[in-house]
């Protein structure tokens with residue numbers, strides 16, 4: 001094999017090879033972001049409570065990803081998706097869903113926007129949380145932040161305006177991040193998690209096209225729990241003078257029924273030209289909860305500020321109450 005060929009195959013972004021990580025212990029690169037004093041939990045001064053590590057049998061099964069070949073969806077202008085049905089093995093998708101719902105802390109973020117001079121309060125219609133930090137900083141193994149260039153300690157001033165100081169990705173999510181990096185050839189420094197309690201929770205049409213993600217960002221989006229429709233439509237194309245509306249504007253949205261364990265890798269021009277949403281759902285299939293996990297790479301300090309503002313905010317911590325079967329405000333004193 002020529003040297004070029006060898007290098008090409010090494011850097012091939014989407015590999016059909018299965019990603020493999022050793023089952024136990026999960027690999028610990030310099031960014032594995034785990035408090036070394038704990039072998040069973042990820043902890044950090046800015047977590048409300050420690051987050052348990054994934055059970056080792058779940059890690060072993062998770063290492064079998066992807067559970068099926070991805071299907072390319074790129075037959076429409078500017079759309080570049082890889083759709084896995086599923087990505088997470090069926091043997092663990094339910095356990096992984098239950099584990100994350102039980103152990104992660106969530107927020108119900110409120111913020112105000114000013115539209116035509118009028119302030120409107122927005123209540124985010126789902127539970128959210130975020131972990132990670134932009135490329136200017138790196139977490140050490142003990143969860144401290146160092147400058148990515150100089151390796152010198154980062155002063156809290158750098159993230160002073162943020163709703164929360166950045167938090168490292170706990171092991172239970174970081175393992176999936178590492179597997180996804182190996183598989184996709186992309187790198188990710190943020191993990192956003194949404195919890196949709198039922199069909200009334202949603203995310204409206206938007207694109208993840210912020211400048212702080214760089215151009216043509218690769219975003220890996222995982223679904224666990226209840227099946228929900230993922231709708232996609234091309235951003236409206238302005239009609240040319242005297243011409244009928246562009247055909248693309250009239251097409252019905254693309255609808256992907258995301259089931260537990262599925263993954264959509266959005267890449268290329270997708271964010272620049274397409275919008276996506278999880279609409280509210282009524283009636284059949286509107287019951288159960290759903291977790292969505294996205295891995296992204298923020299390349300500017302502002303990504304940290306933006307993600308913590310809109311996914312953590314200033315409000316209460318919410319935690320799953322197993323007995324009641326619902327999210328409940330978490331209080332330190334309750335020690336649950």
Ligand SMILES: O=C(O)CCC(=O)C(=O)O
Nearest residue numbers: 194203208221278292294
């Ligand atoms: O829940 C989903 O599948 C999509 C979430 C999403 O688009 C986002 O968090 O930006």
Ligand SMILES: [Fe+2]
Nearest residue numbers: 206207208276
């Ligand atoms: Fe999105």
